[in-house]
Amino acid sequence: GSIPDSDRIDAALAGAYERARRHDEGAVADYIPILARADAHAFGLCVAQGDGRLHEVGDTRIPFSIQSISKVFVYALLCDAIGRQRALEVVGVNNTGSAFNSVIAIELNRGHPMNPMVNAGAIATTAMLPGATTEANWHLVQTGLSRFAGRDLIVDDEVYRSESATNERNRAIAELLSSYGRIEGDPLAALDVYTRQCSLLVDARDLAVMGATLAHGGVNPVTGERVVSADVCRDALAVLAASGLYERSGEWLFDIGLPGKSGVSGGIVTVAPGKGGLGAYSPPLDSAGNSVRGQIATAYLTRALGLNLFASE
C-alpha cells in the first residue's frame, strides 16, 4: 500500500507549505538554551511513500535534534526487545492530560508515568532497555533509531551538553520514578541515555522515512530493512494516537485523524498506517510544545490526501 498518485502528493505538499508559511505565531523553545538559536523561519515538509519515494518542499535538509520524537522509536525498540506486556505494566498507555515534563502527573498517579510519550514515561522506557550497561543501551538506541532513518544518526554534542547542564527537572523526574521503584538501576544513567537520544540529529526527510517505517509494519521502505515487528508498530501507533502531542493529543486526533509525535525542536512525524510517513520541521511552538506550522501543514496535507483514519470516504 502507498499514498496513491505522486502528482497529488506534490500538489498537496505545495498547498500545505503555502498555507502554513503565512503563520508566524508560536515561540521557539528556550528552556534548553541552545534550542533558542534555531531559525524561526526554517520550514520543511517531506512525505515518504510506502515504496520509498520521497516528496519534499522547503528546508527538508536542515538538521535539528530529534527531541521527544525519539520517544516513540525507543518505545518501539523496547517493546520489540522485551514484549508489550512488561512495557505496558511499567510505563502504561494513558494520556496524563498534563504537560510533557509534569512532575505533578507522576505524583497524582502514585509514581506511574502513564505513557511513554511524556518525559517520565520516556525515561522509564529508556531505563528498561535490555543492554547490560548504560553504553550498551545507548548503542541499542543509536543503532535502532539509525535503522528507522536508514542512515547513521549522530548526536549534536552542543545540544547534549546544553540540555545536560539544564535538565534539573528531568533529574527530579528520574529520581522521583526511582523512589517509586519504577526505575531499576541508576536513574541518572538512564536519564543520560535519554538526553543523548533527544540530541540525535535528524532532518524532515529522516522523520518521513522513520514514520513510513512505522506505517509499513516496521520495514524501512527505503532500505528494505526490518527494524521492529508489525505488532510493535501497531502498538506504538496506538500510543501515539492517545499521547503523541501530549495534552493536545485529542485536538490533534480530532483535526488530523492520524497518529503523530512532536518534539520541542519543532519536528512532527505523522504516520498514515499502510500508506506512508510525513516529516515536518518548523521551530516555533504552541504552548504545549508542538510546532505551529507543523500542525497546520499536516492538517492541510492529510485533508488534501484524504488520510484521516476515521473518515469513511
Ligand code: GLN
Ligand atoms: N529533551 C526534551 C526534554 O526532555 C524533550 C522534550 C520534548 O521534545 N517535548 O525536555
